[in-house]
Structure formats: structure tokens, C-alpha cells
Amino acid sequence: MVKITDVARHAGVSPSTVSYALSGKRPISEETRLRIEAAIHELGYRPHAGARALASSRSNVLALVVPLRAGIHVPVAMRFAVSVVTAARAYDHDVLLLTQDEGDEGLRRVADTALVDALIVMDVQLDDPRLPLLRSLDRPSVLIGFPAEPAGLTCVDLDFRAAGELCVEQLARLGHRVVALIGSPPEVYVRGTAFAQRMVQGFTAAADRNGMTSSVHPCEPAPAAARQVAEELLREQPALTGVVVHNEAVLQPLVDAFQQLGLRVPGDLSVTAVCPDELAGSVRVPVTSVALPSAELGERAVELLMKKLGGAAVPEATLLSPRLTERASTARRTLA
Numbered sequence: 001m002v003k004i005t006d007v008a009r010h011a012g013v014s015p016s017t018v019s020y021a022l023s024g025k026r027p028i029s030e031e032t033r034l035r036i037e038a039a040i041h042e043l044g045y046r047p048h049a050g051a052r053a054l055a056s057s058r059s060n061v062l063a064l065v066v067p068l069r070a071g072i073h074v075p076v077a078m079r080f081a082v083s084v085v086t087a088a089r090a091y092d093h094d095v096l097l098l099t100q101d102e103g104d105e106g107l108r109r110v111a112d113t114a115l116v117d118a119l120i121v122m123d124v125q126l127d128d129p130r131l132p133l134l135r136s137l138d139r140p141s142v143l144i145g146f147p148a149e150p151a152g153l154t155c156v157d158l159d160f161r162a163a164g165e166l167c168v169e170q171l172a173r174l175g176h177r178v179v180a181l182i183g184s185p186p187e188v189y190v191r192g193t194a195f196a197q198r199m200v201q202g203f204t205a206a207a208d209r210n211g212m213t214s215s216v217h218p219c220e221p222a223p224a225a226a227r228q229v230a231e232e233l234l235r236e237q238p239a240l241t242g243v244v245v246h247n248e249a250v251l252q253p254l255v256d257a258f259q260q261l262g263l264r265v266p267g268d269l270s271v272t273a274v275c276p277d278e279l280a281g282s283v284r285v286p287v288t289s290v291a292l293p294s295a296e297l298g299e300r301a302v303e304l305l306m307k308k309l310g311g312a313a314v315p316e317a318t319l320l321s322p323r324l325t326e327r328a329s330t331a332r333r334t335l336a
Contacts, residue, residue, distance in 0.1 A: 002045040010039040061094045062305060063116040067101040067123050071185035071193075073221060073248050076294065077122070079276065080144065083298025084120055091306050093117075111137050118305045120144065124155075126192040140308035142301045145194045146317070154308065156300045156318040160195045160274070163290045163322040164202025167244040167272040170288065170324060172210040175333035176242035176270060179207060179214050180233055182226075182254060183246045186218040199246050199274065213237070221249030223257075230257035241333050245273040245287075252283050255329070266331035277325065286327035293320055 008015040013032060021028055021036045028036075039045070064084050066077050085095045096116055098106055107130060110116055117139065121130065124145025134141050135152050143155045164181070171179055181203045183189070184196045200216055207214035215237065219229045229250075233240055243258075245251050251273055255265055263269045265285045273280055273289045280289035297320065304314050 002043045004045070006043060007036065007039045007045050010043060011035040059115060059117055060092060061096050061116045062088050062302070063096045063098055063110050063119045065098045065107065065119060065121045065123075068099045069101050069123065069187075069191075071188040071191075071221075072123065076248055076276065076292065079294040080122060080298055083295040084302055087299040087302035091302065093302075093306075107133055107137075111139055118142075118309055120301050120305065124194045126194050126197055128194075140305060142304045142308075144297055144301050146198070146319075147194060150317060152316075154304055154314055154316055156297060156304060157195065157320070158293060158297065159319040159322055160198040161202035161205075162319075163274050164199045164204075164244070164246075165206040166202075166290055166322050166324050167274065168203055168206035168210065168212070168214075170272055170326075170330065171242035171244070171270060172206070172212060174242075174270060174330060177212050177333070178237055178239045179212055179242040179244065180237060180240060181214070181216045181244045181246065182229055182233075182250070183216060183218050185220050185247070189218055196246070203244060213239075219247050219250055219254075221247065223250070223253040226250040226253035227257040227260075230254060230261055234258075234261060234263075240269070242270045243272070245271065245275070248275045248279055251275060251279060251287065255283055255285055255287070266329050267334065270330040270333070272324075272330060274322075280325070280327065283329070285329050288325065288327045288330040290322045290324050293323075296320065 004015050004018050008018045013036065017028060017032065018036055021033055064081060066081060068074065081097060088095050098110065100106060119139060119141040121134065121141060122144045124143050124147055126148040128147050131147055143153055145157050146155045168179060181200065183200065188196045204214060217229050217233065219225050245254060255271060258269055259265060265271055271287055273287050275289055275292055276294065277291045280287040300318055307314050
């Protein structure tokens with residue numbers, strides 16, 4: 001294993017000079033720094049993580065807070081986690097995954113130690129009880145999600161209000177007049193989860209603006225629940241011709257249920273969704289959808305944290321504009 005003394009010998013400097021070059025604690029000449037960097041590269045030297053942390057007063061670890069609570073669709077949550085881990089490694093950082101719903105206590109436990117340098121927080125609520133603590137911590141944080149009062153925080157997310165509007169506008173352009181949103185599980189709305197609430201706001205606003213009849217239906221993430229919602233919708237809204245789905249777990253079961261109940265997709269019923277592109281394209285009738293950009297959101301969150309750790313100013317709000325891809329599940333409304 002290559003040691004710091006090997007690097008010093010190769011570069012023609014003392015081990016302490018190599019240490020100063022790595023930690024930045026003392027200035028060294030540009031010529032010496034370049035010789036040391038060349039030696040590190042040629043020898044393949046990697047500083048010991050513990051020594052590096054002591055030298056820099058940093059752990060080079062980020063905390064990712066993903067409470068795996070009821071209503072969370074784990075495959076999508078893990079997409080975000082993978083994107084954060086991948087982006088963090090590009091900055092030579094590791095990620096500590098916090099999955100327990102510990103609220104302030106869990107955040108405080110991690111922040112009060114030298115375990116992590118900064119935090120990324122997911123599953124943000126409109127009135128999130130963790131916000132006062134996040135504002136007071138001496139470690140930077142980024143939220144993937146927007147609370148009702150984001151002042152003093154750094155937030156990044158898909159613009160879910162605009163996503164809901166975009167799905168409805170697509171159906172309105174195709175002549176649909178009666179639409180329904182089949183949304184997240186009920187507990188997600190009870191908690192006031194920000195992305196779900198903003199999706200409803202956008203869906204309802206666009207439907208009202210276009211003079212459409214609309215309704216919102218939370219749905220448990222199970223095929224039986226999808227079938228039940230489909231039956232209730234057709235019983236209560238017999239003129240229904242357009243559906244927006246914001247619940248990845250029931251997208252395929254819903255399309256199957258409507259078809260089993262005698263509706264052709266898209267001949268009788270047009271379906272749009274907000275979900276990962278891979279899921280939308282894998283449904284038996286590929287679904288017109290707004291992409292859920294988990295990779296980009298994870299990358300942006302890490303990028304913002306790295307800038308904050310470096311002392312740079314960053315925008316408080318970063319909203320990604322929704323992108324809709326038309327597929328086989330939507331068609332112009334057929335007049336009776």
C-alpha cells in the first residue's frame with residue numbers, strides 16, 4: 001500500500017509538506033503542489049479516511065434522511081438514494097442513509113456528532129416539524145421538497161404543481177371534460193406531504209381553469225385498492241374520460257382494472273401519470289407521463305450541498321420544470 005512517505009520521496013519533499021498539501025492548512029508553492037499531485041496520481045495514493053477527516057475537520061460523509069413511513073413507495077425512494085450516493089462519490093463523499101422516522105431526535109443525534117458534514121432531507125411536509133432544527137444547525141442541509149414556508153432553507157424538487165397542471169392541460173387539449181386524479185395513499189395526504197399536496201393544487205387549478213369536472217381519489221398501493229377506486233369512479237362519474245395517476249405502485253393495476261371493467265385505453269379512457277419514464281414505458285399500454293427526475297434531483301441536491309460546504313452562495317429554491325412525453329395511453333375524446 002502506498003504511504004504518504006512514498007509520495008514525499010517521489011515528489012522530493014517532506015511528509016509534512018504532503019500533509020499540508022492534502023489538508024490545505026499551510027500554504028505551499030504552486031510548483032510544489034503540482035509535484036505532489038503528480039506523485040499522488042502516479043503512485044495511486046489514497047489518503048486514509050480517518051486521517052483525512054482529522055486533517056480537514058470533516059468526515060466526507062453526507063446524511064440522506066429518507067423516513068420509510070407508511071405510504072412511501074420504496075422503489076422510487078431508493079432511486080433517489082442511489083442518485084445521491086452516485087453524485088456524492090463524484091465529490092469523494094460517502095452517504096449515511098437514515099431511514100427511521102425519528103424526526104428532530106434523529107437529526108440532532110447525527111448533527112451533534114462528527115459523523116456527517118451535511119444533510120439531505122426527503123419526504124418533506126408542508127408544515128414539517130424538522131424545519132426549525134434544520135434552520136438552527138451548524139451543518140448545511142438541502143431539502144428535496146418544498147415546505148409551505150421555505151425561507152432560510154435550500155430546497156430542490158420537481159415543480160409538482162406545474163406537473164399536475166401539465167397532465168390536465170394535455171387532457172383538455174384532447175377534448176376531455178371529466179377527469180380524476182388517482183393519488184397517493186391517504187396517509188401521505190394526512191401528513192401534509194408537500195409533493196402530493198402541490199400535485200393536487202396543480203391538478204385542481206388546471207381543471208377549474210379549463211371548466212372541467214374533476215375529483216381527487218387517494219389510493220392504497222395495492223391492486224385490490226386500484227380495482228376498488230376504478231369501480232367507484234365509474235359508478236360516481238360515468239362520464240369520466242380522463243385520469244391522472246400520481247401513485248407509481250398502482251399504475252399498471254389501474255390500467256388493467258379499467259380495461260377489465262370494459263373501458264378501452266385510450267379509446268374510452270385516456271391515462272396520464274407522474275412517474276419514472278421507465279415505469280411509464282413498461283405498462284402494457286405505454287402511459288403518457290411527466291417524468292420523475294430522481295437522478296437529476298439527487299445530483300442537484302449534492303451539487304448544492306458541495307457549494308454550501310465550500311462557502312459559496314446558492315439559490316434557496318430550485319424547481320425543475322416538468323417534461324411530458326406522449327405515449328399510447330392518451331387520445332382525443334370520442335364524442336358520443
